[in-house]
Amino acid sequence: MNDRSIAVGRALPAWGGLARLVLFFTQPVNLVFAGIAAIIAFLALYPSFFLLYGSLTDAPLGVPGHFTLRNYVQAYTDPTAYRLILTSFLFGIGASALSVFLALTLAWITIRTNAPYRRLFELTAIVPNILPPILISISWVLLLNPSNGLINVILVRLFGLTTAPFNIYSLPGLIFVEGLILTPLAFLIISAALKSMDPSLEESAKTLGSGEMGVATRITFPLMRPAILAAGTLNFVRAVESFDTPAIIALPARIEVFTTKIWREALGSFPTNHNLAAAYGVGILIIALLFVYLYRKFTSQIESFSTVTGKGFRPHQIDLGGWRYLASGVALSLLTMMVILPILLLMLVSILPYYHVPTWQTWQNLTLSNFHFALENQRVFRAFGNSIFLAVGGATLCMGIAALTAYLTIRTKIAARGLLEGLVFIPWAFPGTALALGLLWAYVDFPIPIYGTIWIIMIAYVTRFLPYGLRAVTSTIIQIHKELEEASTVCGAGFFATFRRILVPMMRPGIMAGWIILATTFMREFSATLFLYSPGSEALGPLLYFLYLDGMRGRVAAIGLIISLISVILIAIAQRLSRWDKR
Amino acid sequence: MKRTLNSIIGLLVVAVFAAGTASGQNPALVDAAKKEGGKVVIYGSLESDSMDAVNKVFQKKTGIQVEYWRASATKVMDRALSEYRAGKPGFDIILTNDNPMQLMLKEGIFAKYDSPSAKEFPKDAIDPNLGPRYRNVIIGVLYNKSQISPADAPKSLEDLVNPKYKGKLVMPDPTQHTTTTQWVASLHKLMGKEKADKYVRDLAAMKPILVESLLPAAERVSTGETPIAITYVKYAFIFGKKGAPLDHVRLPKMMGDGHYLTLGNKAQHPNAGKAFIDFFLGAESMKMIAQLGEFVNRKGVYPPLPDADKIQFVEMVDLDKKGFAEKKKEYTEIFLK
Secondary structure, eight states, rough: HHHHHHHHHHHHHHHHHHHHHHHHHSSSSHHHHHHHHHHHHHHHHHHHHHHHHHBSSOTTTTSOOOOOOOOHHHHHHHOOOOOOOOHHHHHHHHHHHHHHHHHHHHHIIIIOOOOOOOOHHHHTTTTHHSSSSHHHHHHHHHHHHHHTTTTHHHHHHHTSSOSSOOSSSSSHHHHHHHHHHHHHHHHHHHHHHHHHHOOOHHHHHHTTTHHHHHIIIIHHHTTTTHHHHHHHHHHHHHHHOHHHHIIIIITTOOOOOOHHHHHHITTTTSOOOOOHHHHHHHHHHHHHHHHHHHHHHHOGGGGOOOOSSSSSOOOOOOOOGGGGGHHHHHHHHHHHHIIIHHHHHHHHHSSSSOOOOOOGGGGSOOHHHHHHHHHHHHHHHHHHHHHHHHHHHHHHHHHHHHHHHHHHHOOOOOOOOHHHHHHHHHHGGSOHHHHHHHHHHHHTOOOOOOOTTTHHHHHHHHHHHHEEEHHHHHHTTTTTTTTHHHHHTTTTHHHHHHIIIHHHHHHHHHHHHHHHHHHHHHHHTTTTTHHHOOGGGOHHHHHHHHHHHHTTTHHHHHHHHHHHHHHHHHHHHHHHOOHHHOO | OOOHHHHHHHHHHHHHHHHHHTTTHHHHHHHHHHHHSSSEEEOOOOOHHHHHHHHHHHHHHHHOEEEEEOOOOOHHHHHHHHHHHTTTOOEEEEEEEEEHHHHHTTTTTTOOOOGGGGGGGGGGGEEETTTEEOEEEEEEEEEEEEEEOOTOOOOSTGGGGGGGGGGGGEETTTOHHHHHHHHHHHHHHHOOHHHHHHHHHHHHHOOOOEEEHHHHHHHHHHHHHHEEEEEEHHHHHHHHHHOOOOOEEEOOOEEEEEEEEBBBOSSSSSSHHHOOOOOOOTHHHHHHHHHTTTTEETTTTSSSTTGGGGOOEEEOOEEEHHHHHHHHHHHIIIOOO
């Protein structure tokens, strides 16, 4: 063997690698994977790099510092941290379980039964996702506080009780309110999956003699496992990282959770210790990634959840007979807790000069001045315009990326596809204000001048909230059987044609559910927006925040109600577009 | 005819100049500001209603647009410092309270500007670097008159630890809320160290209801959920104006924090910034802010709150990063254990 052939022999593996790479990129699906991976990696890693760097240095961002592990030592060597993590865990599990239970009940009644007014209930169930969580917490404090909570006052007077029957300032109170806040997200994910479900298995069970309830408990709910787990996972992490509800309800009850500690030592310290906040964020990131892993493990046998096949179908609707009125009654009572009571309270707050338990005198002092402010103020108009643009544009962009990501992570066998899903969750794990600082640092000196414009907020939303969209669409793509794609491929359609003509229409309920979750969240988001908006790009979230900061609850309630109205219109349009029985 | 015309023009020039100086405006500064782009960008924590009222008149008088980014003091500092360190400061003026202003001063982000309007402020309210302390936010004791009669209301801070008020007091959590940490840590300025140390423990033993910040404390008193609060005195006026039955305890001395507004040394609109500072510290603007319930420091201007002119203001101690961390740790032991 001469030298030349030896050299060629050595070069061959390298050429082989290159050839494999060239071959990899000739496949359209691989090209899309590379493109999406590049976008997600950039969005997630670029700002997170600054935060991770911050967690390992002893100086604020922008100031030269020294490498240190002190932030991690401070965050995780305090034994109280673990006690508080346990409290947060109980709180997270409780709130998440309650939200999934309520969502499942409501989704089953509104999607799968013939209960009267089910369409109205379906629309109403999403409303709490529109209202800033802080407003819902305040509403429940005004309804159930032991001193003069409206419900307590009424019950005490009605039944001549000596003490108030309910105390919102307790762990059950905290779980109850957070559970109600989280229900719409679970409802959207679960109802999207219910809409996509082929009834053949249910019908087989019925043929074999199972009753309606038996079908529901033995067939329908087990098949819903991916959606239930998706909703439960998201809501658990949301509850664990939430600060607003614990600040309003847990603090007066002297219940401490993990976020209270993060606030005291990092975000609420003076000056704010973003380095420590980032170190805490890494802990939440590990929890979030653990849940992503568990979710993937529990849903790995995806074929068993594939109920949408090549056969035409209409989801099975259960005739409840006379029981349908009871089902409507159950849905109505759940929605009374979730929507009607808080909205009524907000209406009261919006027309009172200052909030107090109403007396006969109250009715003479009602005012519409808060609505006049909302409808006549230029700043409010501008904020509405900005928020609608961010909600519609941001949610659409996010769902486009989420749909492709879901396809690539669930349907393909490309190596590192699981990593793509993990990447999505990285920015989500950091506290909103800490992430905003990372984004500020990432984009303040970016070659394309987006800092100080509305586009930085759009990027922040896509970066932070992509997991919501991904979860919503993933749980429906799992249900779609591969035979549909295979049929399309056999007929000669390429990747793009199959994705556009087969998968997108089948995933439509999931895509629309994710779109609604995102659009309604973007309409009132403030923790990331607050730090990044410039006076010209002020959105509704910061506007509500500073009105709240200035003690103007009436104006916050009035604007909150108008946001709800606009969002309900947006949702109704979106639902009409996604309804299976109208197509 | 020509003489008459000259006289009229002369009178008009004098009138315009007089109007300009009466509102604290230097016409040359305003002209220079217009050449810079005719706008000023402010990052601050002054309540939006107060700022909107001032901005409206300033814009009308000068034609300079005001862009205001409103947030809490800590967020104002975080954003200003982050932008400054990145070499892209978007602000011309920072307007917030003493502690963050001192920290930003140490970071070297401010320019010194001696506004002609500053001479109307007491000498002890002027910081050599930051300028006049334009307002004090004063922390006192508020109570709900429909739940506690003035005769039964506490008369002093010491009264708050009387067992008859147990379960009736709300205050921000001193382990979380920075201004309250500072207030508790400054009590020795009112009652001496030994007495203050005992008082803090007695106050914690009353198991006050702890909330997030000073506003929720005032809101709980206005809604009647809790009858007494340690909070900003100005809320007695702000909520009282809407009909809430609130009054403040006439404490002989009350502590609080001072607020300043200062020009950034990398301001993109320095002349507009100076013109705004002149107007803001002027009589017209200070009166407008006082009418909205603020304790401004311009001589002879008070908010429309009963006995506002009798309040003796004591500035709280400044704490540094280490000081805050130590005090929060100490109060966690005292208030939460």
